[in-house]
Amino acid sequence: MSRIRHAALLLAFALPFQACAQEITVSAAASLTNAFKDLGKQFEQRHPGTTVRLNFAASGTLLQQMSQGAPVDVFASADQATMDKAVAQNLIDVPTRRDFAANSLVLVTPAQGGPAIASLQDLAGAPVKRIAVGKLATVPVGNYTRQALDRAGLWTALEPKFIQADSVRQVLDYVSRGEVDAGFVYRTDAAIMQDKVRITLTAGGHTPVTYPVAVLSGSKHQAQARAFIDFLLSAPGQQVLDRYGFGKP
Template identity: 40%
Template sequence: MSRRLSRWATALAAVLALAGVTACGSGRPAASASPSAPASGAKEVTVFAAASLTGTFTELGKAFEAANPGTTVRFNFGSSATLAQQIVQGAPADVFAAASPATMKTVTDAGLASAPATFVRNRLQIAVPAGNPAGVDELKDLADPKVKVALCAPQVPCGAAAVKALEAAGLKVTPVTLEQDVKATLTKVELGEVDAALVYTTDVIASGGEVRGIAFPEAGQAVNDYPIAALAKAPAGDLAGRFVDLVLSQRGKDVLIKAGFEAP
């Protein structure tokens, strides 16, 4: 009888463990996946950052680990809106770097962060596939119905910026698709499925020459501010603030500007 009981207990434990994983480990004894494990010397900082920061922040994370021996920086890159939702729903993040003030506002409105600082800005460019098959030179070429254009959906920051830029230019552009994020938009250009798209300068640079970027003056009307903030309930405590400091430092600026961002 007792053997049967113990078998049940094992099975139940397994099920609970599974349930625990989906519930982000709340109320569970500290296990390896928990970001807050300050008992030993090892410390972790969990940074939620916009997908467009993937390259630069990974580099800065290494620099942070080098400067603070014994610490590990873990990243969760994704759509800013999704990240903001995750933080509001209680995800254990220390730092949030968003691609738009609006998504940061979701988090500050919830009282989870205060006084975000703008650390970089990003400007739109026209991206065209190698060879520029449709001969796009300036923004008004995008209004030509023969030119297939991809834009980000207006719900995501790059889409909102595109709407602003096109409005500023007084252009009516009918895209063939409204992509869910800037990477997906860029992919359509890279594969030559569209003749042009509006994406960030940083994305053009990150594509490594697969697409060509064309700067246009109206982009100045739609510059995107990137705010960053240490979260109020950061499990990593003051390490969170130190990571933000690194991003705002000259060292941070150098890395970001090299990738195509602009200083605020």
């Protein structure tokens, strides 16, 4: 067989493989990091030839990236408000929007040496000097926190104690390292650092913590992106989310 013919045959076999190989980019809220790493691997196993590229950050930061042209196929937000902004900016394919998980807002303190806190009102006491909260402009957990503290009449009084964080995971890091006395995170985040933080209470008075997901209107891999969302909502996908502490939407 001539070298030219051999090369032509190799190319003929390679082209179908290249045509079916796809990579989808999933931009997801920071609180989904552990669960989505697992989900991404399982999705790839179920869809040979498709690779899932994961991008994690605060939901508002992800929205900024997408609005500036970042090539994203699937967006999963930690709140409805950020997804609503994506709708307003014509970034998502609205019919594909679905809620796939739920969470709860908790107050955590360092596992060792943290102040005794039995209620939100205790945050106003002298022993609590620094409280980590998510930035309101970009971090959904910050807005849930404000709603809860506004409901308790404490937000304004506590503002001088706030340490602003770029994501819920940064709040968790601040508390786990003892750099702050307390912080507001999701229950699923607290669960991954049970040896370093303890949950002191579950905060109420805020809108439900629900996670929406949607395909980007500019996605070049619509079929794979829709398949990923279908997997999130399937029984196996929901089992993974449950294992990481997420509730039903």
